[in-house]
Amino acid sequence: MSSGQAHGSGAAASMPEELVVLLDDAGNAIGTAPKATVHTADTPLHLAFSAYVFGSDGHLLLTRRALDKATFPGIWTNSVCGHPAPGEDLADAVRRRAELELGVSVTGVRLVxxxxxxxxxxxxxxxxxxxxxxxxxxxxxxxxxxDASEVHEATWVPWSEVCEEVRFGLRVVSPWCAQQLRLLEGLGPQPGRWPAGDPELLPPAAR
Known part of the structure; x- marks a missing residue:
C-alpha cells in the first residue's frame, strides 16, 4: 500500500441500469427508482451506505469524487459510498462497490x-x-x-490526522463525511476496536 495519491485512469464498463431503494420516513422500502434519475432538487429519501477503508498501517483511504458526478463532484469524502441493489445485503454492497470504484477487495467489513x-x-x-x-x-x-467515472483521486491519511484536519477546517470533505467523522471519533481512537453496530438499528429496508 502506498501513502501517496492515486488517480483514476479508466471509464466504467457498461452496466445494467442501477436502481436505488426508496424509503418512507421510518426506513421501510416503498419502491425503487433509477439511480440516474433520482438525484434532483427534490431527491426522495433512499437507502445508501458509506464505508471507511483502512490499510494495515491504520491510514484511512480518502477519495475525491469524480469531477462529473451528479452530486458533490470533486469533493473529498470517505473511501467508498453507494446504494445497495434491491434485496442486496449492505455489507455485500460495500464489497461490490469497493471492487467497482477502487478496484480492490476489502475484508473485515463491519457495521459501525x-x-x-x-x-x-x-x-x-x-x-x-x-x-x-x-x-x-x-x-x-x-x-x-x-474507476475514473467514480473517483478522481485517492490518498491515504492517518486517521487522527483526518479527524483533526476536518475538525479545524483544514480539509473540506462532503457533508455526510464530516458528520460521520464526528460520530466515529466518539467510538474511540482506534478503528480496529470500534464496537460493531446493532443490526436491529438498521433501517427496516436493510435488515
Whole structure:
C-alpha cells in the first residue's frame, strides 16, 4: 500500500441500469427508482451506505469524487459510498462497490453506525439518504485501480490526522463525511476496536 495519491485512469464498463431503494420516513422500502434519475432538487429519501477503508498501517483511504458526478463532484469524502441493489445485503454492497470504484477487495467489513442519515445539497442537487456506515480493511496485496467515472483521486491519511484536519477546517470533505467523522471519533481512537453496530438499528429496508 502506498501513502501517496492515486488517480483514476479508466471509464466504467457498461452496466445494467442501477436502481436505488426508496424509503418512507421510518426506513421501510416503498419502491425503487433509477439511480440516474433520482438525484434532483427534490431527491426522495433512499437507502445508501458509506464505508471507511483502512490499510494495515491504520491510514484511512480518502477519495475525491469524480469531477462529473451528479452530486458533490470533486469533493473529498470517505473511501467508498453507494446504494445497495434491491434485496442486496449492505455489507455485500460495500464489497461490490469497493471492487467497482477502487478496484480492490476489502475484508473485515463491519457495521459501525447503523442509524446514520442525512440530507445535503450542492449546486441545487440534493442527497437524501438513510446511510448506515461500515468500516473495512484493504485486503493484503491489493493495489488501487480507480474507476475514473467514480473517483478522481485517492490518498491515504492517518486517521487522527483526518479527524483533526476536518475538525479545524483544514480539509473540506462532503457533508455526510464530516458528520460521520464526528460520530466515529466518539467510538474511540482506534478503528480496529470500534464496537460493531446493532443490526436491529438498521433501517427496516436493510435488515
Amino acid at each position: 453506525l447503523p442509524g446514520f442519515g442525512y440530507r445535503a445539497q450542492m449546486g441545487g442537487v440534493v442527497e437524501h439518504e438513510l446511510c448506515p456506515v461500515y468500516v473495512a480493511w484493504l485486503a493484503p496485496g491489493e493495489r488501487l485501480r480507480l
